[in-house]
Amino acid sequence: MAQDSKITGDERNAARAADARERRRAAVLTGLAGTFLVIGWLIRTFSLAPPTIPTVLFIIVYLSGGGPSALRALGALLRGTFTIDLLMVLAALGAASIGDWPEGGVLLFLFSLSNTLERFALHRTRRAIEALLDLSPSEATVRREGQLMRVPVDQLRVGDRVLVRPGERIPADGIVRAGVSSVDQSPVTGESMPIDKTVGDTVFAGSLNQYGALEIEATLPPSDTTLQRIIRLVEVAQAQKAQSQRFTDWFGERYTVGVLAVAALAAVLPWIALGEPFDTSFYRAMTLLVVASPCAVVISIPAAILSAIARGAARGILVKGGAFLERAATIQAVAFDKTGTLTVGRPRVAAVIPAPGISEAYVLQIAASAESRSEHPLAHAIVDHARAAGVELVACSDLQAIVGRGIRARLATGEVWVGKRALIEESGQTIPPEIDAAAHELASRGHTVMYVADGQRALGIVTAADTLRPTAAEAVQLLRTLGVRAQILLTGDNEAAAHAIAAELGIDYAANLMPAEKLERIRELQRRFGTVAMVGDGINDAPSLATADLGISLGGASTDVALETADLIITGADLRRLPEAIGLARAMNRIIRQNLVFAFGVMATLLLATFLASLRLPIAVVGHEGSTVLVILNALRLLSYRFVPRPPDSPDPSLGKVRGNRLAHL
Numbered sequence: 001m002a003q004d005s006k007i008t009g010d011e012r013n014a015a016r017a018a019d020a021r022e023r024r025r026a027a028v029l030t031g032l033a034g035t036f037l038v039i040g041w042l043i044r045t046f047s048l049a050p051p052t053i054p055t056v057l058f059i060i061v062y063l064s065g066g067g068p069s070a071l072r073a074l075g076a077l078l079r080g081t082f083t084i085d086l087l088m089v090l091a092a093l094g095a096a097s098i099g100d101w102p103e104g105g106v107l108l109f110l111f112s113l114s115n116t117l118e119r120f121a122l123h124r125t126r127r128a129i130e131a132l133l134d135l136s137p138s139e140a141t142v143r144r145e146g147q148l149m150r151v152p153v154d155q156l157r158v159g160d161r162v163l164v165r166p167g168e169r170i171p172a173d174g175i176v177r178a179g180v181s182s183v184d185q186s187p188v189t190g191e192s193m194p195i196d197k198t199v200g201d202t203v204f205a206g207s208l209n210q211y212g213a214l215e216i217e218a219t220l221p222p223s224d225t226t227l228q229r230i231i232r233l234v235e236v237a238q239a240q241k242a243q244s245q246r247f248t249d250w251f252g253e254r255y256t257v258g259v260l261a262v263a264a265l266a267a268v269l270p271w272i273a274l275g276e277p278f279d280t281s282f283y284r285a286m287t288l289l290v291v292a293s294p295c296a297v298v299i300s301i302p303a304a305i306l307s308a309i310a311r312g313a314a315r316g317i318l319v320k321g322g323a324f325l326e327r328a329a330t331i332q333a334v335a336f337d338k339t340g341t342l343t344v345g346r347p348r349v350a351a352v353i354p355a356p357g358i359s360e361a362y363v364l365q366i367a368a369s370a371e372s373r374s375e376h377p378l379a380h381a382i383v384d385h386a387r388a389a390g391v392e393l394v395a396c397s398d399l400q401a402i403v404g405r406g407i408r409a410r411l412a413t414g415e416v417w418v419g420k421r422a423l424i425e426e427s428g429q430t431i432p433p434e435i436d437a438a439a440h441e442l443a444s445r446g447h448t449v450m451y452v453a454d455g456q457r458a459l460g461i462v463t464a465a466d467t468l469r470p471t472a473a474e475a476v477q478l479l480r481t482l483g484v485r486a487q488i489l490l491t492g493d494n495e496a497a498a499h500a501i502a503a504e505l506g507i508d509y510a511a512n513l514m515p516a517e518k519l520e521r522i523r524e525l526q527r528r529f530g531t532v533a534m535v536g537d538g539i540n541d542a543p544s545l546a547t548a549d550l551g552i553s554l555g556g557a558s559t560d561v562a563l564e565t566a567d568l569i570i571t572g573a574d575l576r577r578l579p580e581a582i583g584l585a586r587a588m589n590r591i592i593r594q595n596l597v598f599a600f601g602v603m604a605t606l607l608l609a610t611f612l613a614s615l616r617l618p619i620a621v622v623g624h625e626g627s628t629v630l631v632i633l634n635a636l637r638l639l640s641y642r643f644v645p646r647p648p649d650s651p652d653p654s655l656g657k658v659r660g661n662r663l664a665h666l
Contacts, residue, residue: 033065181212300595303635328585446497475575
C-alpha cells in the first residue's frame with residue numbers, strides 16, 4: 001500500500017473491482033453453505049424426503065463452505081505447513097465418513113463465515129488508505145518558465161511555485177510566497193479554527209484554501225508531504241496490529257498436527273499392535289477426530305462476540321470485530337482528540353462583552369448584521385447566536401473582507417468593523433481599556449476574540465469557542481469509575497484552547513501536536529500503561545487511531561478516514577457509550593472464559609471416554625452438540641446486557657483526582 005500514490009486511477013479501479021468480486025464470491029459461498037445446511041438439517045431431522053436428498057444438500061454445503069478452506073489447506077501442505085484449515089476439512093470429512101454430515105457442515109459454515117468477515121475487514125482497511133489519498137488533488141497549477149500550467153501532483157518538484165485558488169485543496173507542503181488567505185488545515189493538524197496564512201507561513205498538502213489566492217513554494221517532494229507521512233504511519237500501524245494474529249496461526253498449526261497424529265495412531269496402532277479389526281479402530285479414530293474438532297470451542301467465542309456486537313449496535317456502539325471488543329475490556333488509558341471529539345467541532349459564541357454605555361444586544365446586532373453576508377465559520381456562529389437570542393438584524397449594503405484580519409461593512413448606521421484588534425487600530429478607532437482586559441482574559445482561556453467597532457470607537461467584543469460536548473464530563477467520570485488509569489487530551493490545537501477543555505474535565509493534556517507527535521504520545525502511553533484507546537474524529541487522528549490498541553471514532557462527527565481507521569464507532573456522538581463499550585467488553589470476556597472452560601472440559605471428557613470406554617458415536621455427538629448448544633445459550637445472555645459501572649477490585653489510587661496539567665513528557 002505504501003506505493004499507492006504512484007498507482008494510476010485505472011489500476012486502482014481494477015484492483016477495487018477484483019477485490020469486490022472476491023468479497024462477493026466469499027459472501028455467496030458462505031450464504032449457500034448456511035442456507036443448504038439449514039434445509040438439509042430440517043429435511044433429515046423431520047424425514048421430509050428420501051435420505052439421499054439431505055446428503056446431496058450436505059455435499060453442497062461441504063463444497064461451498066469448505067472448498068476455499070480445502071484449497072488453502074492444500075496450498076499450505078505444498079509449502080510444508082499444517083493449518084487449522086486442514087483440521088477443519090479433515091474433521092468434516094471424518095464426520096461425513098461415519099454418517100454425521102450435519103456436524104461437519106456446521107464446522108465448515110462457521111469457518112467460512114469467519115473468513116468472509118475477515119475479508120470485509122481488510123476491505124475497510126484499504127478504503128481508509130484510499131480515502132486519505134483522495135484528499136490530495138490529482139493536479140496542480142504550477143508557474144514554470146513564466147507560464148501557468150497544470151501538471152500531475154506526483155510531478156511536482158521542490159522549489160516549484162504552485163498557485164492555489166480559493167476553494168482548492170493545497171497540493172504540496174510548502175511556504176507561502178505571495179497572497180493572503182484563510183486555510184482550513186483541520187484535516188492535517190486538527191486545529192478547530194481556520195488559520196490565517198500570509199507570506200512566509202507554512203502550509204500542508206490536503207488543507208483547504210478558503211478565501212484568497214496563494215502562491216506556494218513546494219518544500220517537499222509529493223512522496224514526503226505531511227499527508228503522505230500520515231498515510232505511511234497508518235499503514236505501519238495496521239501492519240503491526242496484523243502481527244498479533246501470529247500466535248493464533250502458531251497454535252493452530254501445532255494443534256492440527258497433534259490432533260491428526262493422535263487420530264492416525266488411534267486408527268493404526270490397535271489394528272497392528274492389538275489385532276483389533278480395522279473397522280473398529282477406524283471408527284474410534286473418526287469419533288476421536290469429530291470429538292477433537294473444536295466445534296464447541298470455535299462457536300463459543302463467535303457466539304459471545306456476535307451477541308456482544310449485536311447488543312452494542314442496539315446501544316449505538318458499532319464494533320468492527322471481536323478482537324477489538326476483547327481489547328476494550330483491558331483499556332488502561334484513554335487519549336482524546338479535542339476538536340469534534342470532546343468538543344462539538346464548530347465555533348459557537350461564548351461571550352458578548354459591551355463597552356461601557358453600550359448594550360450587549362446592540363453589540364451583537366451590529367456584529368451579526370455585518371457578518372450576515374460572510375461565509376466564514378465565525379460569521380455563521382455570530383449570526384446563529386443573534387437569531388437564537390431574538391436580535392433583529394439590519395441590512396448590510398456592502399461587505400469587504402480583509403483577509404487575515406476581519407471585515408468592513410456598511411450598515412444603515414454607517415461603517416462598522418468586526419475582526420482582530422489590529423484592524424480596529426488601523427481604522428483609527430478607540431479601544432476602551434476594559435474591553436482590552438476582557439479580550440486578553442478570554443483569549444487566555446482559548447476563545448477567539450473579535451472586536452466590534454463603529455466609526456468612533458470599539459463597541460465591544462464577541463468571542464467564539466469550540467464548546468464541550470454535553471456528555472463529555474459524564475463520560476470522563478464513568479471511565480474513572482471503571483478504573484481507567486489515565487485520561488489525556490492530545491490535540492493539534494493551541495495551548496490555551498487545550499488547557500481550557502482539559503481543566504474543565506479534570507484531565508491532562510498535550511497541545512500543538514502534529515499527527516506524528518500524537519502517534520508518539522500514544523506509544524509512550526502504551527509503554528507506561530499497557531492497553532491504550534484513542535478517541536478521534538479527524539484525518540490527522542488516523543495514525544493514532546491505527547496505532548492505539550483500540551481506535552474509536554464518533555459516527556456522527558468523524559471524517560470517512562477516521563471511521564474507516566477506527567476499530568469501534570460510537571453513533572450519535574454520545575461519549576457515554578465509550579465506558580458502556582468497556583463494560584460490555586468485560587462482560588463478553590467473562591462469558592468467553594466461561595464458555596472455553598466448559599467447552600474444553602467437555603472435549604477432554606469425551607476424549608477420555610473415547611479411549612477408556614470406547615465411546616459410541618451417538619453419545620459423542622450428543623455430548624458434542626450439547627456443549628455447543630449450552631455455550632450458545634450462555635453467550636445469548638449478552639443480548640440483554642445492561643451497563644452498570646463496576647470499579648475494579650484494586651482501583652488506581654489516583655482515580656478521581658482533578659487534573660488539567662500540561663504533559664511536557666507526553
